[in-house]
Amino acid sequence: MAVAASQRDAQHLWALVDMGSNGIRFSISSLQPPTARIMPTLYQHRVGISLYDAQYSASGERIPIDDRTISAVCASFKQFQRTCTDFAVPERQIRVLATEATRTAVNSEEFRKRIKDHVGWDVTMLAKEEEGRVGGMGIASSLPEVAGLVMDLGGGSTQLSWLIKRNDHDDVRMPENGSVSMPYGAAAMSRRLAEAEKNGTKDQLKNEIKEAVTKAYETLQVPQELVKTAEAQGGFTLYLSGGGFRGWGYVLMSQHRVQPYPIPVINGFKASRREFLDTDEVKEAAAATLDDNDEDASIFRVSDRRAGQVPAVAMLVNVLAEALPQIREVRFCQGGVREGYLFSSLSPEVRSQNPLVVATQPFDSPTSSELMAKLLFSSLPADPTTNAKDDYKSVFTLDLLDAFSNLIYYHSSHSKDLQATAAVRSTTSGVLAGVHGVLHESRALIALLLCARWGGDVPPSDETFKRNLETIVGSPFTLWWINYIGAVASLIANVYPAGVSKEDPERLGFKAIWDRDEKGHKVLSLRVSIAEGSSAASLEKELHNIEKVGKKKRWIGGKDGVGHKILIET
Structure with a gap:
């Protein structure tokens, strides 16, 4: 950034x-x-x-x-x-x-x-224990929240620990001794594996590592709250840091079902258990990069050195699958010693802040984005959605809408030809590209929200990129709400061209409820209150754009796809 x-x-x-x-x-x-x-x-x-x-x-x-x-x-x-x-x-x-x-x-x-x-x-x-603690703080700095097992794979050693950090002013928690350190770094493992293959003792090496990892996990005394959460969700989240694991992550990105993968930074990248454990495919891809006759096999951010370490890392990955409890998914983190040392020096209050909100604060309008976020939030029906298929309330939180609100006016100075396309690139090569601590899903959400705020039309050169971001978001319901919130944001920006004014907060208001139309079909009813001095006629285009989002032909997947009919009252 x-x-x-x-x-x-x-x-x-x-x-x-x-x-x-x-x-x-x-x-x-x-x-x-x-x-x-x-x-x-x-x-x-x-x-x-x-x-x-x-x-x-x-x-x-x-x-x-x-x-x-x-x-x-x-x-x-x-x-x-x-x-x-x-x-x-x-x-x-x-x-x-x-x-x-x-x-x-x-x-x-x-x-x-x-x-x-x-x-x-x-x-x-740094002593072994302190290195583990600092590395843990680096991982804690890398994401908005962390709750699970963590591993840091350096060159000479690897550390195993557990970590809990939530955005509720509860400070970072980890074992008192920081972590358990084992002499199985990427470079050390490569040397040991080469010797084992030469001497025919590969199985002995694997058993040695498995015993060490099993003992390390038992030593950690993982809190019951993490164990119970893992049991309820089908396994632990494993957070990975260090150069050896990052190299593994970049290979996984190159093999991802979304191609080309649209987010280049490794921090915040997620892989399922199946993807993480597909060591044969990863080794094959890494080996191809070392083939001088295959010029097209290079992998972004994977050097020959890292590619050469992949077999050793693959052995460690296989051991983790056998020695650790069920792993449901993995998250890759950029944070290391540098980030951990700096993060440790911050107060618990600062550490608990949402990175995405903090990153966008410098771009807030002269007035308050909090008012904008609350106005956007009021355009969503208040009904509970927990465990529902269309769980929009858990996705479009006040924090996310606050970050979005901070950037709603950012691309105003661009020409109309550039606004949507600059917005869709804002979190990968634009204003938020270098922000530390953001999930890939959040990067995709903010980029698509900003793109929708400017109409959503991008040039052919960016169509594939936008579709790939949409695939990362995944849920068609979420994609529909992105289009809806983007259209609502355009209306707000028209009514408040300089930001939502603290002196005139009643200029525009929303009341959203679920209702039924004359045929008994479920509709999203949006009551738009406009203060004196403005008229619905002057906002006809913006109001019409919101209604268009509710037209079946504009649903995600078309007439037979996913979306909601919208009824606007003024």
Whole structure:
């Protein structure tokens, strides 16, 4: 997400170095209110120095980190130090965090001293337990809510834990010791698997990992509330983080039933148990990327290194299926050590905020979007819909409508030719593309709502993209309500061209109920109250557009599809 100049106050900037096993990540983030919850990134850079590989000889013997690698690390630190100076990051707000590869290095002390002598920065080594806790907070930052088992797959180790974070001011909960760490990172697993295949001990390795994962789960003492929820829903949600799992996720995206998959970011991507465990298909796709003769087999965001680790990750995935309780679905998370460290520094109140609402606040109209959201919400019938096939109330929550309301006027300056198409791309390559903490389903909903607000017609170049977003949403009922709410939003924007005014909140009002027409068919009856000074005649086009959504030929799937007839009264 782009950071406005007003959000670049140096006193709120934090610079972090995440010195992992497979690479070193440098970043500068802003924790300035009101967008602190999403931790906007001003600068990020990755140096592909593998501290894990540097500690093994060609014969597999453990060796100290060599002088050439240490010099390359120090040079990258010096460059980042200059970048911190360019951004005026306070020295007290620069942190260097190191994990497994630095912690276990034969010459760890000498390595850290060289960094200290070169740039003057101390290296903070995260203990196993603390690494798990920070990683858990990174996962908690990645989604609006989290409730299930979590795994972080690094280069040298993997952590297993459980996590609960809900948007009700209840702070993040996890085991006291953070997580259970096991020496089965993606790089470590690749090395162990190669040795096992050479020695014919692959089954022994698998049994070793299975025993370790089973014991780790028993150690965690998962809360009964999570266990009972899993029993009721058919299994746990497993939240996955770390480079090895992200590579697996990108391969799954490349094999998704929706092609091309329209959302490029891995954070918030969901896969079913069946998709996650289809290791043969994933391995086949990854192997194709390593075939120099197959130029069309490359997979977005999957490097040759990650593709080469897929067989090892596949073994871990198979073990998880056997060692852990039933997994219903998996969610992929971008949050790691950097995000976890920053998220830990925020107050529980800020951590409980909805990322989508926070991200859209800077684009709110000069007046209050809360009034707009309440007005939109009043256009939905108030009847309970829990467990109903058309459960619109659980989808179009006040938080979602609040985020939508913040952007209702955003594309007003665009030409009519661009409004709908810019809106449909807003969450993938537009204004919300870089927002941290948003589900793929939410990205699709907001994009389609904004597109519908501007009429919904996109050029041929964007038709497939829009259809693929609709497929991610899934429910035809939800798609119908998107068209309805978009049309209602256009009416509101016409009545309140500068935003819903706190001084004149009664200019427009809605009352929505379910009713029957003269033939006894169910209809959505929308009573539109218009204050003096405005007339229904001046809003004829907008009112007609709402009614058109209720015409059978405009239902999702056509006359025999899904939708509701609309009756408007003024």
